[in-house]
Amino acid sequence: MKVAVHNIINNIEQDELDAGRLQEVYDIDVELGKKVSLPESFNSEIRSDLVKLAVASARANRRQAYGSNPHVGKRKPMSGMKHSVEWWGKGRGVSRIMRRTGQRRGAQSPHTLGGRRAHGPKVEKDWSRKLNRNERRLARNSALAATANVDMVSNRGHRFAEEISSLPIVLGDYSENGEKIDIEAFNLNGGTRKVNAIFEALGLGDDLRRAREGRKIRAGKATMRGRVHKTPKSVLLVVASKDGLAKAARNLPGVDVVAAKDLSAEHLAPGGDLGRLTVFTKAAVEALN
Known part of the structure; x- marks a missing residue:
């Protein structure tokens, strides 16, 4: 599979604001360059079952253990064990539970009001899920193949310009006022605004706005x-090294940045849902080979 490289030309102008202040305005042009061959993993069979398995495994391995504090008598009692209790003994025609001192009300036992849990969570429990290396690799390749399917990306909820007929988008050369710069290491002065303008020129502005306006209180x-x-979740930016471009893009709402060597199924299919809108740099595509 081959896709055309998008070369970015940024013409920076300065508009004068009030009190003599200057503001940079980015005029972005996108030119299609030579086509590059994508790795064979983009032609893999799309296996949603493997992707969901890999994402569930990654989430489980990040899960933090939790549990109740151990009961250390009156010095450090656990929840539900903080009452002064006594046992009435046998032969009184009542159940043999611990009762509050001087009262009939039961306490501490799991079935009593305010009592402890019968079998509370244990810190020792292992939440991790093992997954074979080959299955994890197949899941990542399946998720990569889904990023090249325009219908799957659209059905996942991403919004992009109708002119985009092929995915993923690959970024090539970057020039700023006629000076050619490595796109992964451009100047961070106004970097986030530059990346936002680049995504707008690529036709991904609607998806950035969807993420920004969709931010809700949990x-x-x-x-x-x-x-x-x-x-x-909005655009996933895959780079070869986390340099200027990665630092500039990570502050955009919904945008995630990942190095090619760290790419996993969870990055490409958050929640196990295939078809994330993904942008690669040319160096990242070469690093995947």
């Missing part, structure tokens, strides 16, 4: 634990 207790917002 429901539930997670808002009290630092996970306040949910942001839709």
